[in-house]
Amino acid sequence: GAGVSQTPSNKVTEKGKYVELRCDPISGHTALYWYRQSLGQGPEFLIYFQGTGAADDSGLPNDRFFAVRPEGSVSTLKIQRTERGDSAVYLCASSPGLAVTDTQYFGPGTRLTVL
Amino acid sequence: AQKVTQAQTEISVVEKEDVTLDCVYETRDTTYYLFWYKQPPSGELVFLIRRNSFDEQNEISGRYSWNFQKSTSSFNFTITASQVVDSAVYFCALSGPGGGYNKLIFGAGTRLAVHP
16 A cells, blocks of 8 residues: 655755645554654654644754644644754654554655755 | 664675674663664665564564664664665664653664675
8 A cells, every 4th residue: 555655755945934844644544753864863753643633742843843633644744934954854654553563654755955 | 861872874795794783772761662674765764673672582584683682782683695675774763651652762873785
């Protein structure tokens, strides 16, 4: 079946602009995660959802970052007033549920470049 | 605090060589999980294995094997008879109740290059 998909695959924006990054999880997966991967580093947790609600948003770096999942499927990560330091690959993952044995399946990521 | 250290930034081997990727972790949790993911050039992380802290048995899956040693807080990954298709960045990760089981804490990764 289809895996996790993310759009766009690449996004170039200017400092100060607003961006939205979209994630389509695997069908039927109730849990959805966002991670950020800076160059040469491992992914860092941002937020995860169970259904429509954000279960843990402790990884969001500041209030310029916000994520929603209004219908419990697709999620959008929103970044306001982008800064050059926001440049990274934003990874989305989904899992069947929140059991510890539920594997997180990752998408290909969106590469965000802030000029 | 939870932390994962992958001290090897890059490893280069010739096809058919065996290679071991090191992973050392820190956690105060008594129950935790360890993972390995592979990130090929396409960018998608591919799940390889999950291990819980109570199961110290080594695991073998084809050419892949994992050595979990609680005494040294290590979870090393060995590829036997490496192939060019094994070239990728490999990440070790940890989760536990301290940080939340659903939050994976990743190491910085080891880039493996297998040359023909």
